[in-house]
Amino acid sequence: MNDSKNDECALFRLDFEKRRGEEPGPDTGISEQGKKHADSCVACHKWAFEMESLLDMSAALPQFDVPEALTQQILAAVETERKMPRMSQYPLVLPLSIIGAAALLTVLPFDSLEGMLSWGIGLAAMVLLKGLLSGVQAGQQAV
Amino acid sequence: MANCETLTQVVLRGFGQLLASGGLTRQDKEKLADGQLIALTLSGDARSYEVLVRRYQKLVYNVVYQMLRSHEAAADVTQETFLKAFRSLSTFRSECAFKPWLLRIATNSGLNLIRDSKSKEHDSLESLLDGNPACEPASGQNVESEVEWSLSHAMLGEALLTLPPRHRHVFLLRYQHDLSYAEIASVVDEPETTIKAQLFRIREKLKKILAERMRT
Numbered sequence: 001m002n003d004s005k006n007d008e009c010a011l012f013r014l015d016f017e018k019r020r021g022e023e024p025g026p027d028t029g030i031s032e033q034g035k036k037h038a039d040s041c042v043a044c045h046k047w048a049f050e051m052e053s054l055l056d057m058s059a060a061l062p063q064f065d066v067p068e069a070l071t072q073q074i075l076a077a078v079e080t081e082r083k084m085p086r087m088s089q090y091p092l093v094l095p096l097s098i099i100g101a102a103a104l105l106t107v108l109p110f111d112s113l114e115g116m117l118s119w120g121i122g123l124a125a126m127v128l129l130k131g132l133l134s135g136v137q138a139g140q141q142a143v
Numbered sequence: 144m145a146n147c148e149t150l151t152q153v154v155l156r157g158f159g160q161l162l163a164s165g166g167l168t169r170q171d172k173e174k175l176a177d178g179q180l181i182a183l184t185l186s187g188d189a190r191s192y193e194v195l196v197r198r199y200q201k202l203v204y205n206v207v208y209q210m211l212r213s214h215e216a217a218a219d220v221t222q223e224t225f226l227k228a229f230r231s232l233s234t235f236r237s238e239c240a241f242k243p244w245l246l247r248i249a250t251n252s253g254l255n256l257i258r259d260s261k262s263k264e265h266d267s268l269e270s271l272l273d274g275n276p277a278c279e280p281a282s283g284q285n286v287e288s289e290v291e292w293s294l295s296h297a298m299l300g301e302a303l304l305t306l307p308p309r310h311r312h313v314f315l316l317r318y319q320h321d322l323s324y325a326e327i328a329s330v331v332d333e334p335e336t337t338i339k340a341q342l343f344r345i346r347e348k349l350k351k352i353l354a355e356r357m358r359t
Contacts, residue, residue, distance in 0.1 A: 061296060
């Protein structure tokens with residue numbers, strides 16, 4: 001007798017779990033069989049009531065509206081991000097600058113006028129590269 | 144990845160939609176699905192992203208607020224979430240749902256902030272829960288016990304605060320924001336079975352905490 005009662009309780013709670021635990025959306029209510037069981041079983045009635053209260057209250061917890069100022073702030077930040085130059089837009093700049101600078105610094109010797117000129121151009125290329133990288137970094141930090 | 148659309152396909156589709164959309168108003172765009180808005184955004188239509196921001200900002204803000212319990216931090220993380228999402232939009236797989244993807248970014252940003260600053264609870268729970276009437280008993284049977292279980296929201300809020308942040312997050316995603324197990328699994332990057340088991344334990348734990356508080 002006790003075993004059968006326990007089975008009914010287990011089934012009732014399982015049914016409840018399926019109904020309130022798994023699928024989001026409107027509550028479909030307790031089945032007729034479940035109602036019958038809950039009417040005759042004080043423990044299950046109490047258990048279901050407590051669980052319903054808990055879940056109903058959780059669903060009814062207040063939610064805050066987002067102030068329009070925050071929305072505008074988000075949209076402004078996104079717009080800045082959209083307009084910001086990205087290294088990915090200039091995929092060849094970085095490798096070409098490195099190769100160019102390295103070539104100019106290594107190919108020609110420093111003891112001739114051409115060599116010194118090539119070193120000057122190489123250093124200028126590195127400064128340009130540094131400026132480009134820090135510009136992108138500053139843009140990212142601004143956002 | 145076989146069933147995934149490539150980025151090129153998404154952008155081309157977006158271009159097509161952009162050309163077809165011509166003078167779509169914001170009201171028209173509000174009726175579009177997330178995937179269509181993303182495609183339009185990727186093809187350069189910034190207004191489409193605004194519709195996505197307006198569609199999900201309240202959800203993101205409230206989910207993050209429940210994690211951080213600070214309006215200031217929630218506002219910062221909400222903004223960060225939409226920016227990160229915008230930057231990563233090109234990596235978004237169009238067959239996936241946008242909502243859990245966005246909430247995952249929000250969750251990770253929130254958790255990072257907690258980790259970084261050991262965020263303190265700035266706002267009292269009472270302010271969150273003001274003006275919410277207690278729950279009425281569901282039926283007339285066993286009235287005494289049911290009256291005992293007419294829990295106030297404040298009590299539930301206090302009980303929620305005793306949970307680890309991750310558990311509170313999972314519980315509220317399911318029961319406050321009505322996400323499915325699959326969506327929650329995607330947000331917190333855990334298997335669905337783990338979420339089910341976790342939610343079962345969290346519910347029982349909360350019920351126990353509330354019962355104890357009722358007794359005292």
